[in-house]
Amino acid sequence: STNLSLSIDDKFIQSIREELTDLQRRLLTFSIYDKQTSIKDLSKESALFLWFQLFKDIIFQLPKSEESKYEMIEQCRQYYHGNQEELTNIEKFAQTYTEQDSIHWYTKQCFISRLCNKALRTQDIELLYIFRYYIQDLHKRLSLEHQSFRNTELNPPILTLYRGLKLTHDDITHFQSNIDSLVLMNGFFFTTRNYDLELESALKLSKHSVNILPTLLIIQVNVQLDHVIFAKISSQINNSNEDEILFDIDCAFKIHEVYFNNKKNVWIITMSLTNENRLIAGKYIETNKREIEQG
Template sequence: MYLDEVKSMADQNGCIIGITTFWSATPNQNLATWMAKVALREAVSMERVLFHINIPNHLRQSACVDVSCISGFYRVQQMIFPLESLFRIESVSKQNYFWHIELTLVDESDNQFIQTVNSYKVPFGLRSFFTAAGSGKQFFHDLTHEDAAFIQFQLLIDMILRLEHNHIAKSELLEVCRANLSSNPSELEKINAFEQTYQSKDAAKWYTKDCFLYRLLNKSLRNGNIDQIVKLRYFIHDLHNQLAELQFNFLRSRSQNQSILTLYRGLRMTMSEVNEFRHHEGHFLSTNSFLSTTQDYEAALFFSGEGRVSDPEVSVVFDISVDTSIGHSVPFASIEYQSMFQDEDEILFSIGAVFHIGETKEIGERLWTVKLILTPQQEGLWTNLTKHLKKIVNQKAPIYTVERRSSLPSPTPPVQPDDARKALDDLFAHCCIDE
């Protein structure tokens, strides 16, 4: 390790740290010492470091994996600690040209860890806004006591927008689309057309088409299917950035005297879902997918059913106010000239918009309206986390910008078995386990 890294660990003595890679270790201290010496021969500016890892009895069965049977080291017991393993730094000292760092493995039941995490738990009172008709899901997902789920989803989208936008990402997008629609020949033809003709500037146009992208993307986002969301990142990146670019011209085209933008969205809901809004006036809700709205009240009223719906459904028109004179954390823009349906006057919001719930009232037979106000996401835990994220990666959080996100390394091709074994051996570093 470099000296400043060792000193950093010394400064954090008594603190809990999490590892961001796999750690390889052995109970054989002599071998670990030898490995530290060998590694240092090719890096004279680095320090010899030997980690002493204490594993409590209740964690010994689940804390690490014995990979001795596939190790390249003959007759050597080799253990692997998984990603995100947690350790408490007990001591850092130097003896005989070696730094000795004593760690204790902990888990999420550790009192110190719980106290540390609790200090970040800020009540949001946020609810997740599901818009899929007939999805089988509740219209609301209560996050008042599930703040972590909201933060995790926001961080997932934030990190997706940081990943390299390249041919690997596009290949994964095509792969997941074809896998989900393998029995639908017409949709497979559209996927082939997308592969041949798609350009980033056409993201909004493809989103508004009645085809695989809209349905698969929103289904994955609303269900929280992390694997599919990550594989769809190529298109999420393009659509988000196009909205950010269109937003500049959209807001500039508006009169300075028109700072309040009024938008509408029509839905069919059950009365119990409407009552959720009534009972939570003054709370907040967040979108977990792209949100389509319109400036045309009559269009929203039409989509709601205009009150001509059968029990248990009612028609609901959301009246959404946006103050365009202040900055907002999630891009939104008119896609009228990008959309396949240019007469809808459509305004599209990117993922994660937060709204304040206003008055809910009945305006006609089986017809309701709900007032929402777009709220800047500028306070609380999310701001603290994005500030921390900016600090550790030395770049701006990309979810609110249109800048190109290419500062992180490109994803690597799939690792073959022999390469994986070599990688495990390379991970076999300056660690030993104290029994």
């Protein structure tokens, strides 16, 4: 019957939408910092690595106001002009949003996370400035959740987390030539404790394109490490029993190994969470200050 075909179409549309959402979440841009370079001779990528952290520090020092919230909502309305579904989400956000809801809204994978991620991925200063209101809230909420996570996850103190990704051949080569360097994910960064789920995602993603290589990140995380922020967000997510860990926007990882696993037919990149990036950023600020003072 007609009704049946409609419901099948709806299911089909829904499955495509879910797949697109998953693809968007697994799009990753990153900056690698080559520790061999002196602060004076930074490559463009190492400079981006530093820029991202300095930007974050500046964003969090800006005052929060209702005006900045209004400006952000207006930008969202303009961007999604004519998209009734997203405009409905935007109105709901405008009416009901509080800081406590920031993680929930981010995991909804709607207008706010899409535009926020777009700004972070492209490092669009203007757009990032417009989204400062929400980025500040999400950071603050993650910081609070992180504290309770640290207090409960005492045993074992080291977590192993996974992330299935879509990477190009050039990306893989780039990682291979930067063993022991630091990589900064340009954005908030999802991982899970579920190896099978992430491996399956990596393999599924690569079917969409000949240029995409199935890649699995395996990340060791010391829960007690200082100056890094990440939190368990499974309790905040709709329709999911999955244990997801969301990292804040300036978390850096040290690259250990990059190899192809023939048995699983997937590229493996092993990394560990580090706070070395904060030291590097601090050193950079000090060097610049000295140079300015010396004129």
